[in-house]
Amino acid sequence: MRALIAGAGRLGTQIAQVLAAARNDVTLLDIDEDHIAKLEGHLPVRLLAGDACEPTFLEHAGALTADLVIAATGNDEDNLVISLLAKRQFTVPRVAARVNDAENAWLFDQNWGVDTAVPAATPLISLIEEATGATDTVALLRLSKAGVDVIETAITPQSRAASCTLAEIPLPAGAVIATVIRDGQPTVPAPEMRLQPGDELLVVSHAATEQEIHTAFQ
Template structure:
C-alpha cells in the first residue's frame, strides 16, 4: 500500500515508522525545511514542499496513493490537504488529525475526510475505558462520522454472566464485533456465553447508542 503523509513532525514520523515496519510505501511531505530529516525514517520518500498546493501534490504523484494522512499540527492545513486529496485526486482513503476538539465537526465528508483522529478525545476515551466498568464508552468515530466504536466492560456481578450472545437485544445499525477476555480476542458467536470482565466492542451509529446502553449496560447492572 502506498501512503502519503502531510506533516513530518513527531506525529507524522511516528506514523511513517509504523507503516514502513509493516512493509508499506511511505512518502512524507513537509514544508518546513527544519523538519526534513531523511535519516529519521530512511525507508520513506521525503518531499520538501507545501502539501496545500495543488502542483505539489501533482508532482508528488498523490493520485497513485491508496491513503493520504493529513498529520500536521494545524487543523486548517489538514482540512485543505484532505479536501484536495479527495476531490482533486480521488484518493480512496483520507485520514486527518484533529488538533483542536472544537474543530472536530468540520472533519467529515464535506472536507474529504474519511476518518478523523482527535488525540485529546482519544486520550479521554482511553481514560474512560480504563475506569468505566459497566458503562458505554465511545472509543473512536469511523467512516465520515457515520458509525462509532463503543465499548462496555461487564461488571464483576452482572446478570448477563453465563447468558449467550444471542440474548443481547441489539438495535438495528449495530453489531457486536469483538469480545476481549483476558489475553484473548473472541469473534462472538450466538452461543458464546458472556462472562464478568468481558470487554464488548460494538460498531454502531450514534443514533442507536442509547438503545445499546439500554440493552447491554442496564441489563449488565440488573
C-alpha cells in the first residue's frame, strides 16, 4: 500500500512508523523544513518538506498513485483542504483526516472528501485501523500479507523494563523493536538505549503474541 501522510507531528510520525514497519510505502510531509530535517535518518520513510494544501506539492509527493492519504496536521482547516484535494483532484481511494476541534467534526464528511474522520483523542492503533479499513484487529495491527504484527506498548514507572537497556530485555522469538518514541520523537532503538517512563515502543512481530510482548516490558 502507498500511503501519504500530511503532518509530521507526534501522531503523523507514529502512523508513518507503524505503516512502514508493516512494509508499506510511506511518504511523510510537513510544512516545516527544519522539522523534516530533524527526522532524517530516524524514520524508514520518504520525507518531504512543503505545503500539503498546494496541489502541485501533493502531486510531487505522489498523490496520483497513493492508496491512502491521512491528513494529520494540527489544523482542521488544512486537514479539510488536504482531504478535498486528495479525493477530488487525485481520486485517492481512501482518505482519513484528524479532527482537532470537536466542534468542527460535522465538516469532516464526504463533502470534503473525508472517508474516515478521526478524533484527536483516538488511540494510535484504532486510528490506523479506521484509516486503513483494517477492522479485523483490536489491539494488533495486521497490515502485511506476510503476517507482520505491530504492537504498541508504553513504559510506566511500574514497568519492569523501566531503566533497563534494550539489550537487557529478553524479547520473544520473532519480535523486533521498530522504534522508541520519546518526547514525541521517534528514536532509532540502539541496544544501549535505556528506557524511561513515558517511552512508547512499537514492536514488530512475526510470531509473538501481544501478551508475550507486554510481559517482556511490563
